[in-house]
Amino acid sequence: MSERSSLTSQPAAVYAVAFACVVSFMGIGLVDPILPALRDSLEASESQVTLLFTSYLVVTAVAMLVTNAVSSRFGAKRTLIIGLVLIIVFAAAAGSSGSIEGIVAFRAGWGLGNALFIATSLSAIVSSARGGFAGAIILYEAALGLGIAAGPLLGGVLGNISWRGPFYGVAVLMTIALVAIAWRLPDTGRPPERTSLAAPLKALRHRGLLTLSIAALLYNWGFFTMLGYAPFPMDLGITQLGLVFFCWGLLVAFFSVVGAPWLQDRLGTAVTLYIAFSAFALDLAAMAIWTTHAGIMAGCVIAAGIAIGINNTLTTQAVMSVSPVERPVASAAYGFVRFIGGGLAPFAAGRIVEHSSVHVPFAIAAVAVLLAAAVLSTVHRTLAVADEQLRHPHTEADDDVRGEVADEFGGASGAIDEVVHSR
Incomplete structure (x- = not known):
């Protein structure tokens, strides 16, 4: 079967995890349409409301450091179930809260469950999906895109009833996902070896992983500035905001699954990312200039879905x-760094606006994304070698891969062998 095999020919267990991923990623954009309503209903400042993103994503980031240790002791299925239970409990608690401080605190607990779920679900899909590694990543990103698209729409529909509705909605959907995973995902037991708590931080000593993680941190600064703060200057109703971010999410989903592989095949990973980062930076620059024009802002938000996907x-x-480390460890290390950027950006945007103007956060975000492209360029050759190995696995190119990885990672033979043979 092709690396980019059909999304319709996967085991039932993969679909169960993918459905839970969709619901989990709904939590990212779910609160977007109700941010202004929360500000007004709870008499909170914009920077206080953006803490819903900050508490959620920063806790997710820090918790990423322990996900592998937990999973290696309890097994993938039990870890997924623990994460889902935490999300259900804290999402329902957030919906029942009567203060912005309470919602922010419960979103932090939600972030803990999300970290356990995200890191483990990616490795579960990669290990269970048919069609190879690239096909599994596309399936995972399809779930991410659908969740991001559906989150604002659900948030808009339920938010028109009450700002509490979106939180209760996630709790109900995650309960369904919990039942599906408990029923369909086989229990593979505990891994033969336990992962140490320090493994993700040690993994960041590898130049390629650290460089890509830093690039992702900068990119996520731009991404979550847009996602977490753009609803305020647009000054639209709940339904209108829900539709804007729904259209944005549809583009994220389409370009995650269709656009990214198509461009990667023709231009390569590095060049495609340079173009996407640059396009996103220009989009954010337009938001910085026309921040108070609701129509232009809405168009820029929707268009950003292309680059983000x-x-x-x-x-x-x-x-x-x-x-050159196991994929679950790499996922945790990468998630830790990138979610730090995503978590701090919305709160920083709110504080910056309080002390300067509404245009400045988007200008800073544009610069951050351009810096991400510059950082990415320092591992251009490594990405080119990875592309070649993806197209022609297990060929004579292994020797070239070995040499390139030795250059990038300092030569540890065990790590080099793992990279060469795992691709």
Whole structure:
């Protein structure tokens, strides 16, 4: 079967995990349409409301450091179930809260469950999906895109009833996902070896993984500035915001699954990412200029889905390709760094606006994304070698891969062998 095999020919267990991924990723954009409503209903400042993103994503980032240790002690299925239970409990608690401080605190607990789920679900899909590694990443990103698209739409529909509705909606959907995983995902037991708590931080000593993670941190600064703060200057109703971010999410999904592989085949990973980063930076620059024009802002948000869909798929695939450590450890290390950027950006945007103007956060975000492209360029050759190995696995190119990886990672023969033979 092709590396980019059909999304319709997977085992039932993969679909169960993918459905849970869709619901999990709904949590990212779910609160977008209700951010202004939360500000007004709970008499909170914009920077306080953006803490819903910050508490959620920063806790997700830090918790990424322990996900592998937990999974190696409890097994993948039990870890997924623990993560889902935490999300259900804290999403329902957030919906029942009566203060912005309470919602922010419960979103932090939600982030803990999300970290356990995200890191483990990616490795579960990669290990169970048919069609090889690239096909599994595309399937995962398809779930991400659908979740990101559906989240704002659901948030808009339920938010029109009450700002509490989106939180309760996630709790219900995650309960369904919990039942599906408990029923369909086989229990593979505990791994033969336990992963140490320090493994993700040690993995960041590898130049390729660290460089891509830093690029992702900068890119996520731009991404979550847009996602977490753009709803305020647009000044639209709940339904209108839901539709804007729904259209954005549809483009994320399409370009994650269709656009990114097509461009990668023709231009290569590095060149495609340079173009996508540059396009996103220009989009953010336009937001910085026309921040107070609701129509232009809405168009820029929707258009950003193109670059974000491409970036999400190819950066995740690149991290998994160049890292000389096990993929779950690489995922945790990468997630830790990138979610730090995503978590701090919305809160920083709110604080910056309080002390300067509404245009400045988007200008800073544009510069951050351009810096991401510059950082990425320092591992251009490594990405080119990974592309070649993806197209022609297990060929004489192994010797070239070995040489390139030795150059990038300092030569540890065991790590080099693992990279060469795992691709």
